[in-house]
Amino acid sequence: MVDLLKRLLRTPQGATGLILITLVFIVVAFGSWLAPRDPEAMSILARYKGPSMTFLLGTDQYGRDILSRLLIGARATVITAVVATLAGTLAGALIGTVSAYLGGRADEMIMRTIDAIMSIPNLLFALLIVNLLGSGSVNALVAVAVAFAPGMARITRSVALSIRKQDYVSAAIARGESSSYIILREMLPNVIAPIIVETTIRISFAVMLFATLSFLGLGAQPPATEWGLMISEARQYMHISAGILIWPSLAIAIVAVGFNLLGDGLRDALNPRTGG
Amino acid sequence: MSPHYLIKRLLMIVYTLFVVSLVVFAITQVLPADAAVMMLGENATAQALDALRQQMGLNDPVWMQYLHWLTGILHGDFGQSLRTGQPVGPVMFEALGRSLLLACLSIGLMLVLAIPLGVIAAMRRGRLTDMLVSLVSYAGVSLPEFVTATVAVLVVSDWLKWLPATGYVPLTENFLDGLAHLALPVCVISIILIAHVSRMVRSELVDVLHTDYIRAARLKGLSGSRVLFGHALRNALLPTITVVALDVGYLLGGIIVVEEIFAIPGIGRQLIVAIQTRDLPSIQAGVLLMAATYSIVNFAADLLYAWLDKRIQYG
Numbered sequence: 001m002v003d004l005l006k007r008l009l010r011t012p013q014g015a016t017g018l019i020l021i022t023l024v025f026i027v028v029a030f031g032s033w034l035a036p037r038d039p040e041a042m043s044i045l046a047r048y049k050g051p052s053m054t055f056l057l058g059t060d061q062y063g064r065d066i067l068s069r070l071l072i073g074a075r076a077t078v079i080t081a082v083v084a085t086l087a088g089t090l091a092g093a094l095i096g097t098v099s100a101y102l103g104g105r106a107d108e109m110i111m112r113t114i115d116a117i118m119s120i121p122n123l124l125f126a127l128l129i130v131n132l133l134g135s136g137s138v139n140a141l142v143a144v145a146v147a148f149a150p151g152m153a154r155i156t157r158s159v160a161l162s163i164r165k166q167d168y169v170s171a172a173i174a175r176g177e178s179s180s181y182i183i184l185r186e187m188l189p190n191v192i193a194p195i196i197v198e199t200t201i202r203i204s205f206a207v208m209l210f211a212t213l214s215f216l217g218l219g220a221q222p223p224a225t226e227w228g229l230m231i232s233e234a235r236q237y238m239h240i241s242a243g244i245l246i247w248p249s250l251a252i253a254i255v256a257v258g259f260n261l262l263g264d265g266l267r268d269a270l271n272p273r274t275g276g
Numbered sequence: 277m278s279p280h281y282l283i284k285r286l287l288m289i290v291y292t293l294f295v296v297s298l299v300v301f302a303i304t305q306v307l308p309a310d311a312a313v314m315m316l317g318e319n320a321t322a323q324a325l326d327a328l329r330q331q332m333g334l335n336d337p338v339w340m341q342y343l344h345w346l347t348g349i350l351h352g353d354f355g356q357s358l359r360t361g362q363p364v365g366p367v368m369f370e371a372l373g374r375s376l377l378l379a380c381l382s383i384g385l386m387l388v389l390a391i392p393l394g395v396i397a398a399m400r401r402g403r404l405t406d407m408l409v410s411l412v413s414y415a416g417v418s419l420p421e422f423v424t425a426t427v428a429v430l431v432v433s434d435w436l437k438w439l440p441a442t443g444y445v446p447l448t449e450n451f452l453d454g455l456a457h458l459a460l461p462v463c464v465i466s467i468i469l470i471a472h473v474s475r476m477v478r479s480e481l482v483d484v485l486h487t488d489y490i491r492a493a494r495l496k497g498l499s500g501s502r503v504l505f506g507h508a509l510r511n512a513l514l515p516t517i518t519v520v521a522l523d524v525g526y527l528l529g530g531i532i533v534v535e536e537i538f539a540i541p542g543i544g545r546q547l548i549v550a551i552q553t554r555d556l557p558s559i560q561a562g563v564l565l566m567a568a569t570y571s572i573v574n575f576a577a578d579l580l581y582a583w584l585d586k587r588i589q590y591g
Binding site: 112113115116117118119120121122123124127128129131132204208209211212215216228231232235238239242245246249252253256257260261 | 288291292293294295296299300303306414415417418419420421422423426427430434525526528529530532533536547548551554559563566567570571574
């Protein structure tokens, strides 16, 4: 673990990504303590204010402190994205590993079906599922998880296929171990490294997807404090004050860049060929 | 490429559309929407509702409804919109045409910009230009379309007043005005693609430049540009075809958001309206058309790849 951290810090992407994501998680964990003001407190006299000492990033259309809203909103956006990606990854990894283990016709069948489902764009698939379940944060989370599962299944399967041919799997089969033992104890642990990389990068997509769902009115519902929703609400007032729009956009971008960089850094750090 | 492979590949498209039709039908079936109530309104009498349900086959078992729907589509009949009462097919195909124009322009812009950017970054690896390109591409893949679109409207249309903010003008009606309306949406859609593809081109080219045959070409005394354009680029760009084809899925998702923000009457906007009003036949037709577009583009990309790369023999 310490070794991995050292290798991660050696690349500029890994180091920057790690710092950004650490900061993001500090905000997620302690956002409500860090927020300088009440994120819900409205003030008619303090609407559309630019950055100042009282309001570090200015105020929105109701005179609420933008910085405080961003710090509180991090929780909704980031945690939902992380949980959705993890759930999608787990489901996908299981399907992919099972498919690779079964091999032959069953594998062909599962993979063709997965390919077919992947011909529906992620966003559209998520929209359909949210529509089915009804708008809301939890449903958006489920939708993103389901939309991600096929892609993860495909990636896991290709990794698992190469592991299926390894001697230790053959040995387990020869020992007469059960299928579930071989899949869970021998194969899954060894497909983990590439999956961690993919998952990290996908979290950034999930952040964007979740914000997009909220923007379209299908994710978090007002008056919740969520970044995509903040942008959606800011659109009507952006002519009066650009800050309402710019700051949440920047927040989404920072989180997405952070996970992208961390993912690329992890790929280098976990790759035995490039690692030192 | 053998006819056997072609047939297998075409069968895969058929299977894909079959699975998608099942998925879409299943999702829309579960939706709590009574088509008869939607068409006749809340105040319709019970008899009228029953009669319509009977006529629309809503009382049949689910699998019969699915077969009925599927045979309709195979005859080119996508059913009638619950919202407007119009046949869904013609409306959706017209919308798809506008979206395809948007998509093709975006892919064109992406190719024109992404390949040179990737090549420059690879040639100047580790230097300032490379870092700048990769910085910009990280920013590009990290901004969702609705953010870039909204910021673009604010800056280009509101502040600078260079381009119209929203709306759609057919190119056949007024070519220049049509282009002006398409310019911002096309730029917004292509940003993420440019960022992704330029990174792909860079890493492929860097790999290719380290191979033995490139070293041999250099040692033979070929000039840098001959090595690049004659040998390296061709092989580096081949995998890019597959990446671009797979990115079409992402592009179609982006189009939904961009059409919504710029008020372009394409298939994405039709789908959003259909989803919001629970117009089941329109949702079904829209999703099927999108999946079909994606499958056909990927099929075409496979053919192009095999045609360009003679080493590949599909069995």
